[in-house]
Amino acid sequence: MTGSGSNIQHWKFILVQDRENLGKLARDSTSGKWVEGANFAVIVLTTPTFGFHLIDAGRVAQNMQLAAWNYGVASGVFTGMNRAALEKDFEISSDLTASIVVGFGYPLRKIIGRKNRKPIEELVFAERYGEPFDPQQLKT
Numbered sequence: 001m002t003g004s005g006s007n008i009q010h011w012k013f014i015l016v017q018d019r020e021n022l023g024k025l026a027r028d029s030t031s032g033k034w035v036e037g038a039n040f041a042v043i044v045l046t047t048p049t050f051g052f053h054l055i056d057a058g059r060v061a062q063n064m065q066l067a068a069w070n071y072g073v074a075s076g077v078f079t080g081m082n083r084a085a086l087e088k089d090f091e092i093s094s095d096l097t098a099s100i101v102v103g104f105g106y107p108l109r110k111i112i113g114r115k116n117r118k119p120i121e122e123l124v125f126a127e128r129y130g131e132p133f134d135p136q137q138l139k140t
């Protein structure tokens with residue numbers, strides 16, 4: 001259901017459940033070796049000739065993560081990969097690129113705690129760049 005640039009839906013998805021193939025994914029990754037232990041993973045393929053293809057990859061990955069979490073399924077992503085090896089291992093068509101991989105699984109322990117995120121005042125400006133944003137001064 002995720003939107004994409006001009007609603008082109010230029011993406012494809014490979015569902016990886018086989019343990020051996022999850023191992024392959026881990027070997028092809030530079031920042032997601034953990035995927036070897038995932039219950040399953042989805043390789044998100046997008047069409048790199050569209051300037052917005054990585055934005056669309058992020059949109060669909062985040063939506064999958066939110067939908068999964070709704071069912072108590074945790075997930076992580078990786079974008080660091082030996083792209084040539086991954087695209088060969090999974091026989092990916094040359095007009096597509098592996099943009100992001102999302103791995104899913106039930107968490108081994110209860111996930112609690114606060115997210116480590118920058119304060120909103122550091123990220124948001126009011127009306128123009130640099131003008132401080134005060135969350136107490138929102139118009140109603």
Ligand SMILES: Cc1cc2nc3c(=O)[nH]c(=O)nc-3n(C[C@H](O)[C@H](O)[C@H](O)COP(=O)(O)O)c2cc1C
Nearest residue numbers: 030031032076077078079080081100114115116117
């Ligand atoms: C060790 C490590 C590796 C990560 N690798 C990637 C990556 O390859 N691609 C990516 O988009 N984000 C990567 N991230 C960022 C995570 O996707 C996530 O945005 C961040 O850790 C915040 O997670 P949280 O929502 O659980 O706090 C990585 C984070 C960590 C800690």
